[in-house]
Structure formats: C-alpha cells, structure tokens
Amino acid sequence: MNERIYRVLEFNKIITRLVEQADTSLGKELAKQTKPQTDIESVLKLQDETDQAVQILRLNQTLPFGGISDIRPSIKRAEIGGVLSASECLHIQSTLYGTKNIKRYIDQMEEPDAPLIRALTEELEPLSSLEREIKACIDDHGHVMDQASDALRQIRSKIRTSETRIRERLENLTRTKANMLSDAIVTIRNDRYVLPVKQEYRQAIGGIVHDQSASGQTLFMEPQSVVEVNNQLSEARVKEQIEIDKILKELSMKIAVEHMALRHNVDVLSALDFIFARGKLSQVMHAAMPKMNDQGFIEMKQARHPLLTDDEVVANDIILGKDFHAIVITGPNTGGKTVTLKLVGLLTLMAQSGLQVPAQDGCELAVFEDVFADIGDEQSIEQSLSTFSSHMTNIVKILSHVNDRTLVLFDELGAGTDPQEGAALAMAILDEVVGKQARVIATTHYPELKAYGYNRKGVINASVEFNVETLRPTYRLLIGVPGRSNAFDISRRLGLDETLISSAKELIGTDTKSVDHMIASLDTARRRAEDDYAEAEAYLNEAAMLKRDLERKWQEFEQERERLFEKAERKAEKAVEQARQEAEAVVQAMREMKTNHELKEHEWIEARKLFDDAKPNLMKKEEKQVRQQVKNETLNVGDDVLLITLNQTGTIMEKISEKEYQVQVGMMKMKVKKNQLEKLKPKKENATRPVATVKNKVTGTKPELDLRGERYEDALQQLDKYIDDALLQGYPRVTIIHGKGTGALRQGVQAFAKRHRHIKSATTGSAQEGGSGVTIFEFN
Structure with a gap:
C-alpha cells in the first residue's frame, strides 16, 4: 500500500494518536512505523496481542515501563570498545531494573491468561548481576560513588582532607585581613581556592592572581600559604578522574559482553510497549476486536x-x-x-x-x-x-x-x-x-x-x-x-407555491417519476420493517427474561431435590451405622459363646467387612447420572456388579428372575434385587475412571489434598505428612488444592516442592483442574 492512501484516509492521524499512548521512546518509535499487514496470519497475531493487552488493561493493570530508555547507542559504543559515561551506565542499569519489574509483574499476574504477552516477557533476561555491579558503582544522580573501588575511596578521602585544610587557612585570612578583601568569602577560580582581594592590597596578601573583576578593583588571588596544598588537591583530582575512567572502562567491558542480551531486551520492551499502546488506544476509542x-x-x-x-x-x-x-x-x-x-x-x-x-x-x-x-x-x-x-x-x-x-x-x-x-x-x-x-x-x-x-x-x-x-x-x-x-x-417545506411544484413535476420524465415512486415505496417498507423489528426485539427480550426465570427456578428445584436426597442418605447412613454397631455386638457375643463348632476366621472377617462397608455412598450428581445409565443395562451370569446398598463388588452366579439375581460377594452368596445392582465395566475400561474418586483401600490416602482455609504453618505440616503417605502408596502424581487467595499458600506449596527431593515437578493445574488454585506434583 502506498503512502497516498494513508493521507487520503487519514490513517496518519490514527498513528499520531497511537504514538501518544506509548510510554517509552522505544514504543513510540515502533508505533510511528505501524503499517497494515497483508498476511492474514500476521494480522491475526497482531489482533490477539492487542486483545490480550486490552484484557489486562480492563482489570486496571498496566506494565510498569518506568526507568526504561533507548540504550541502543550506548550498547553499540560499548560493543566497539568505547568507554561509556556514568550517566550512560546509569541508563542501562535503570533499563535493566525496569526489565526485571516487567518480568516479575507478568509472572505474578494470575488473570487474565495472556499467552502471547507471557511468551514475549519470558524472553526478557534481567541480567541481575550486571545491574548490581552498575548500581554498586554509580548513584541515582549518575555520579561514580566512593565505594566503586578502594583506590577511589582513598583518593577522595585525600581530596576532602586537602579541601578542609585549604578552607581553614583561607577562612583564617578572611577573619584576620577582612579589610583587605572585597568580600569575606572563599571562592574558586580555575579549580583553585582563592580570595577576592582589593587591588591596593595585592602585595600585602601575596600569591597568585587567577582572575579579576570587570572593574579591575578586585583580584581573585590564591595566597602563597595555600598554593602547595592546592597543588596537592589538583594532583588528587587528576588521579580521581583516572580512577573513574578505569571504573567506567571496566563497566563498559562488562556491558559489551552482554550486548546481545541487552539489545534483545530492548526489542522485547519495545514490542511490549507497542502492544499496550494499541490496547490503550482501543480503550480510548471504545473499540472491539474484529x-x-x-x-x-x-x-x-x-x-x-x-x-x-x-x-x-x-x-x-x-x-x-x-x-x-x-x-x-x-x-x-x-x-x-x-x-x-x-x-x-x-x-x-x-x-x-x-x-x-x-x-x-x-x-x-x-x-x-x-x-x-x-x-x-x-x-x-x-x-x-x-x-x-x-x-x-x-x-x-x-x-x-x-x-x-x-x-x-x-x-x-x-x-x-x-x-x-x-x-x-x-x-x-x-x-x-x-x-x-x-x-x-x-x-x-x-x-x-x-x-x-x-x-x-x-x-x-x-x-x-x-x-x-x-x-x-x-x-x-x-x-x-x-x-x-x-x-x-424541501421546496414545499420552504414555502414554494404548490402550482410551481406541480409544473416542475410535469416536466420530469416518466422514468424518473417511476424511480422516485419506487424509492418512496422502498423507504416506506423500510420504516415499516424497522418498526416490526423493534416490536419483535421487544418480544424476544421478554421471552429471554422468561427463559432465564424458568432456568433459575429449575435450578432451585434441582438444588432442593439434591438437598433432600442427601438428607435421606445421611439418615440411612446413621441407621446403618447403628445396625452395624448392634451386629458387631452380636458377633462379639457369638465369639464368646462358640463351642466345638468354630467358624473359620476368614468367614468372620468377611462378615465384619460387609458391616464396615455397609454405608451408603453419597454420590455426586454426575455419578448418579452415570449409574442411572448403567442400571438399565442387561445383567448376565458372570458379570461383575456393584451392590449399591453395601458399596461392595461381586459376581452374578445365577439369574433367579427378571428382577432378582444370586450374587457372590467374597465368601458369601446372597439374593439381590436388580435395582440394587450396577454393572461394572471391564477392568481395562474401569482403570480409566478418574483416580480422584477412588479411595485407597489400605491407607485411606487420596491422590489429592485440600489445604484451603488452613493456616500457613499448619498447611505445610499437613503437606509434609501427606507427601510421605502418597509416596508410600506409590502414587505417580498428586493434586494439591490451595486456592487462589493472596497467593501466599500457593507460593509456599511450590517452594516446598522445590526443596523435596522426591518431587520431580510442580505445575499449575489446567482450567478444568482448577487453574492457578491447584498445583500438580509429579514424583521421581
């Protein structure tokens, strides 16, 4: 596309507004270069980037671009062996600090999911060691600090001592010979400490003249008593500059070593600022992603x-x-x-x-x-x-x-x-x-x-x-x-005589009249259609409200039904528990009264196991729907089944009638109604059922741990014990539910994973597993 189309359609004005939204000179430079792309894949990527920036901005979040500047010229000078100034080094340190802030901000951002922006941010390399070295040498005002080297610290200490001695001597002269001075002050000329001496007292003071006033009545003289100390001060300042140059040269060499990473950081920061500038412009224009x-x-x-x-x-x-x-x-x-x-x-x-x-x-x-x-x-x-x-x-x-x-x-x-x-x-x-x-x-x-x-x-x-x-x-x-x-x-509305209007109509052609009549009919039909559309839309909105109301009431009904089911199941569980206790007492009494005819021990264990597992299983709504489906399947001799009332598995031995079967459960055989049986899938298929719903028969350890609501220290203690149990049980992976909250518990869980030698990886759960509120541990 040529430049003329940008001017004709005023695209350049849009670019100007886009440039205003960028936070850095880097982003502004990219914004100025914005051109339409003709490859659909490139356009789709650009649109996705902009939309992800809009989602972040919509949550009142924006990247902290403070401190970032265009350091590419400095990087180039360092790369070819140049020595950077202290202010240039400071700009590089400030940009590295901004890079670290942006990377940390995106890493800690839980919502929204912005994969393109996250992927771009992951390319940033903070170079923390280089940032610390520059910061240790140069202060926030761009001055090389005393602690940049031992030699510089000693030189500056000597400079301060010399300056103190000179000032003391000159201030003594300002007191004792005040009448010979134009003003009782100590000043500097040509980097030397001097006194403003009246012309007539030049010989009385003695020393070196460095300057004079415009009138010639005042001479700025360095008294002979401070000449030697001033010479020492000048020598110290030369050594100071040599040491500063040495420090800056060393920093420049270290910057040159990292020139590729620094330049790539600048490119990524430019792209991020450009993306967010597009997002901000979208908000200003109340725009939508096409x-x-x-x-x-x-x-x-x-x-x-x-x-x-x-x-x-x-x-x-x-x-x-x-x-x-x-x-x-x-x-x-x-x-x-x-x-x-x-x-x-x-x-x-x-x-x-x-x-x-x-x-x-x-x-x-x-x-x-x-x-x-x-x-x-x-x-x-x-x-x-x-x-x-x-x-x-x-x-x-x-x-x-x-x-x-x-x-x-x-x-x-x-x-x-x-x-x-x-x-x-x-x-x-x-x-x-x-x-x-x-x-x-x-x-x-x-x-x-x-x-x-x-x-x-x-x-x-x-x-x-x-x-x-x-x-x-x-x-x-x-x-x-x-x-x-x-x-x-229009002429009629403005008052033109109707006779003239009629005469004009007579003069136009028949075709023109037909076309105008057709257009007028179309306009009338359009207006009628708009009225009908408005009426239909009102009916549609009313129907939508009724639908939402019905859905809400149906949901309330479903919730109430579930609540009643759970209440009935809990009541049944209580009754079974009471029966189990009574049966246990009977079994114990039988043990005490047994004589010559003794029951085998494993038969007692089987009987007791039936009592222990005779609790009703409080199923979730999804599990009930699955069971309702398998209940309707045909049962045959040899099928594995689940006794719903006892929560025990068994095998069909005989079909007594259409509604009753003989089932082998462990060592016991019993008659069971068909509606109390659930046909089990073959073991190969059954193994694919979610492990999170299967309770361990030996230890009771589940492959998931819920820490929500726990205090931080208690949660980590529970986690430590749980991991030991899970390792003993042989789980390859477990799920730790810590919730989102402030993120402290999530960080604690992930830190625990890094320290534990048996945990191979700790990853955030998928959207279906709970997202950032869940961490998945995989064991070695």
Whole structure:
C-alpha cells in the first residue's frame, strides 16, 4: 500500500494518536512505523496481542515501563570498545531494573491468561548481576560513588582532607585581613581556592592572581600559604578522574559482553510497549476486536469513524463482500457519503495493523492486499489538470492494479464532466472493477446509477437518509435503498407555491417519476420493517427474561431435590451405622459363646467387612447420572456388579428372575434385587475412571489434598505428612488444592516442592483442574 492512501484516509492521524499512548521512546518509535499487514496470519497475531493487552488493561493493570530508555547507542559504543559515561551506565542499569519489574509483574499476574504477552516477557533476561555491579558503582544522580573501588575511596578521602585544610587557612585570612578583601568569602577560580582581594592590597596578601573583576578593583588571588596544598588537591583530582575512567572502562567491558542480551531486551520492551499502546488506544476509542478473514467479507454493526467526536459521529451498519461485492451510495451533499467511504477504508487499515475498531463486538473485516481510494479534489495546477482529469488519472492507476483481494473506494465517480457521459463512464468503470471481483464502494449524484444496482449482479444500492421535516441529513446509511430526490419536498417545506411544484413535476420524465415512486415505496417498507423489528426485539427480550426465570427456578428445584436426597442418605447412613454397631455386638457375643463348632476366621472377617462397608455412598450428581445409565443395562451370569446398598463388588452366579439375581460377594452368596445392582465395566475400561474418586483401600490416602482455609504453618505440616503417605502408596502424581487467595499458600506449596527431593515437578493445574488454585506434583 502506498503512502497516498494513508493521507487520503487519514490513517496518519490514527498513528499520531497511537504514538501518544506509548510510554517509552522505544514504543513510540515502533508505533510511528505501524503499517497494515497483508498476511492474514500476521494480522491475526497482531489482533490477539492487542486483545490480550486490552484484557489486562480492563482489570486496571498496566506494565510498569518506568526507568526504561533507548540504550541502543550506548550498547553499540560499548560493543566497539568505547568507554561509556556514568550517566550512560546509569541508563542501562535503570533499563535493566525496569526489565526485571516487567518480568516479575507478568509472572505474578494470575488473570487474565495472556499467552502471547507471557511468551514475549519470558524472553526478557534481567541480567541481575550486571545491574548490581552498575548500581554498586554509580548513584541515582549518575555520579561514580566512593565505594566503586578502594583506590577511589582513598583518593577522595585525600581530596576532602586537602579541601578542609585549604578552607581553614583561607577562612583564617578572611577573619584576620577582612579589610583587605572585597568580600569575606572563599571562592574558586580555575579549580583553585582563592580570595577576592582589593587591588591596593595585592602585595600585602601575596600569591597568585587567577582572575579579576570587570572593574579591575578586585583580584581573585590564591595566597602563597595555600598554593602547595592546592597543588596537592589538583594532583588528587587528576588521579580521581583516572580512577573513574578505569571504573567506567571496566563497566563498559562488562556491558559489551552482554550486548546481545541487552539489545534483545530492548526489542522485547519495545514490542511490549507497542502492544499496550494499541490496547490503550482501543480503550480510548471504545473499540472491539474484529474477526479477520481473507475472503473479502466485511460486516460491522454500529461502526463509528474514530476521528469524529462523540457528539458528531453517527454509528452505521455496513456489510459487503458476501451477497454483493459493490455498494453504490446516493444521497444529498453533506449527507455523510464520503465519511462512510473513509470509515470503511480507515477501519480496514486499522484492523490490518493490529488495531481494534470502533464497532460492536462480533464485527468482521477482511485482509486486503491493497486499498485504493479516489476521494476529494485532486486537481493539480502545476500539471494543468482539471478536476475530472485528475480523478481519471488516479482511476487509471487504480484499474491497473485491481484484483479480487483489493478494496476500492470511489467518491463522486464520473463527476466533473457532462452528466450523461459521466454516468456512462461511471457504470463502465464499476463493471470493470466488479468483474475483477474487487470489493467496491462508490458514491454518486447521477440518477442513472440508482438503477445500476438492480441491473447488475453483485451490486446493491444504498443511500444516506435525509429528514425532510428538519431539512437536515441524519447521516444514517441505508443499504438496499437508493437515494431519492428531495427537491420538491424541501421546496414545499420552504414555502414554494404548490402550482410551481406541480409544473416542475410535469416536466420530469416518466422514468424518473417511476424511480422516485419506487424509492418512496422502498423507504416506506423500510420504516415499516424497522418498526416490526423493534416490536419483535421487544418480544424476544421478554421471552429471554422468561427463559432465564424458568432456568433459575429449575435450578432451585434441582438444588432442593439434591438437598433432600442427601438428607435421606445421611439418615440411612446413621441407621446403618447403628445396625452395624448392634451386629458387631452380636458377633462379639457369638465369639464368646462358640463351642466345638468354630467358624473359620476368614468367614468372620468377611462378615465384619460387609458391616464396615455397609454405608451408603453419597454420590455426586454426575455419578448418579452415570449409574442411572448403567442400571438399565442387561445383567448376565458372570458379570461383575456393584451392590449399591453395601458399596461392595461381586459376581452374578445365577439369574433367579427378571428382577432378582444370586450374587457372590467374597465368601458369601446372597439374593439381590436388580435395582440394587450396577454393572461394572471391564477392568481395562474401569482403570480409566478418574483416580480422584477412588479411595485407597489400605491407607485411606487420596491422590489429592485440600489445604484451603488452613493456616500457613499448619498447611505445610499437613503437606509434609501427606507427601510421605502418597509416596508410600506409590502414587505417580498428586493434586494439591490451595486456592487462589493472596497467593501466599500457593507460593509456599511450590517452594516446598522445590526443596523435596522426591518431587520431580510442580505445575499449575489446567482450567478444568482448577487453574492457578491447584498445583500438580509429579514424583521421581
């Protein structure tokens, strides 16, 4: 796409707004280079990045870009062996600090899930050791600190001692010889401490003159008594500068070693700032993420021109590229035809640049190879071209590049010449562009083109609405309705005599009358359809409210039913427990009374096991649905079954009747009703059932541990004991439920995993497993 289309459609103004949203010079530089992409994969990635930034910003979160600057020139100088200044080193340290902050911020961000931004952030390399070394040498004001080296500390200590001695001597002179001084102060000239001495007392003071006042009455003299100490001070300052240069050279060499990582960090930070600038612009424009396609299909609801203010803009619905490839818009001047052209073109360029567009959610735009526009007066005085010639020169260039992946926008096609010839030429041009399967929107004043949409396949008429009552355009786009002439109605409203209006109507052709009558009928039908749509929408909203109310009441019913089921099951469990205790007492009494005929020990164990496991199983709703399905299956001899009332597995030995079977459970045989049996799947299939629902028969250890609500220290103690039990049980992996909360317990659990030698990995659960509220341990 050429630069001219950016100017014509005012895309450059959008770029200016985008640049304003960037926080750093790096992001601003990338924003200025924004261009529409023509590859759909690239566009989709850009749109996903922008949308993820919008989701983060929507939660009042933004990346901390403070302290980041463009350090690429400094990196380059260090790379070729240059010595960086202290301020340059400070900028690199500050950028590394900002890099670390951004990386930490994204790592700690729990919501939303932004994979592209997270992946980009993972590429950042904080280089903490380099940051600490620079910070240890240079303070926040860009000065090399005393502790940068032992030598520098000693030199500066000597400098301070010398300065103190000089000041003491000079201040003594200001007290004892104040009458010889212009002012009783100690000042500096040529990096030497001096006194302002009156001209007439030059010989009395003695020493070296370094400067004099403009009048010559004051001499700035270095008394002889401090010359030697000043010399020592000057030597110390030279040594100080040599040591500072040495320190900066060492830092520059260390920066040069990391030049690739530093440059990559700058590129990533630039990209992140650019992405968030797009997200911020989307929020400012109240924009939505468009679906993108490469089929030339455009559909937008309530699309708004992004450069118009809220009190100026009128939202419009636009559809193009599926049932028809061309739209011909007619209507009065200043009615909004040109704005509609620019709207479609500008939003297309924005979408292909990764920017969201100001329209309702669910809008869809196409990725075009080129967008062409012939809009406005392109008259060139230098080339002596008329308006018509200028337009035709541009149109000729457009026609030479048109194909099925181009969007073409014509404003006042064929204008500037004889109306009859202009209309014929406009139709021929439209035929050529439509024949090449390009997407076209054209505006015109020619009445001949009103019938064009009815005679050409793939072309539809449209118009901008005009309110005859107020004599003002409404700027609403009406697709499928050609613009009608409002001259007679406007004249009547303005008071023109009805006789004159009737005479004028007599003079227009029959065809024109028919077309106007057809347009008026279409307009009436459209208004009626809009009223019907509004009424249907009201009914639909009412039906939706009734549906939501019914769903809510059904949910309440289901919850109440579940509550009653659970209450009944708990009551049954209590009764079974009481029966178990009584049976246990009977068994114990029988043990005490047994004589010669003794029961075998394993038979006692089997009997007792039936009592122990005779508790009702409080199933979840999903488990009940599964059981209801398998209950209806046919039972055959040899099938493995579950005795629901006893929660025991057994095998069918005999079919007594259609409703009763003999079942072997351990050492015991019993008659069981069919509705109390559940057919078990073969072991191979059964093994695929979720392990989280199976209770360990030996130790009672489950493959999951719920720590929610526990105090931090108690939770870690429980976790330690639980891991030992799980390892003994031989689990390959376990689930630790710690919830989201403040994140302290999650961090404690993950820190525990890093310390434990038997835990191979600790990963956050998937969305189905609980997301960031769950950590999965895998054992060695």
